[in-house]
Amino acid sequence: MKNSLSLDQLPKAIASFFKRFHIIIYTLTIVIGVAVAVFLLNGLIAKSSTPDSSDASAATSFDKETIERINNFNTSSSSNDTFTLPSGRINPLVE
Numbered sequence: 001m002k003n004s005l006s007l008d009q010l011p012k013a014i015a016s017f018f019k020r021f022h023i024i025i026y027t028l029t030i031v032i033g034v035a036v037a038v039f040l041l042n043g044l045i046a047k048s049s050t051p052d053s054s055d056a057s058a059a060t061s062f063d064k065e066t067i068e069r070i071n072n073f074n075t076s077s078s079s080n081d082t083f084t085l086p087s088g089r090i091n092p093l094v095e
Helices: 010-049 064-071
Strands: none
């Protein structure tokens, strides 16, 4: 009966167990925590990359006002420079 544990020796046995295996317990805790975090992040990424049915119902046409604004844009070949600096200002990029 020398090997049996009593209630008085239980805290001492637990302390010696943690003293002996604390590095392994710590490492396992960190590895399991990182694995769970990666698993959860992978689930979020997979869920966000799947298309929703609400995106299919979005309007893809332009209204007349938007078409007119696009047509009023100047092309790169046009020489209509209507930009002027406010009075009292100089352009530091001009020689």
